[in-house]
Amino acid sequence: MTINLKVKQEKRKGLSINDIQDGYFILRNDDVRIVKMDVTNRNKIHLIDLKTFHVKTVSTKSELKSLFEDWSRIKILSPKQVNLNIGFQWKD
Incomplete structure (x- = not known):
């Protein structure tokens, strides 16, 4: 499976943990996670590792914030800032 995430535009200041919403991306090096807010309990946040x-x-x-060791190395991106392509390859 190939994951291609291109950042179209980064905001100058960048987004903080307080800006996180449903559908946002959290990047640390090559690890990409999608944020999914729980609809039944708005306090719960699901992170889906791509x-x-x-x-x-x-x-x-x-x-x-405590889940990630060094928060200064984390990038938070809104869906409008990225172009995400996921490719699957079937093998026999």
């Missing part, structure tokens, strides 16, 4: 499709759920934004 390499493995594993889902990690956190209860608060502070728990989200």
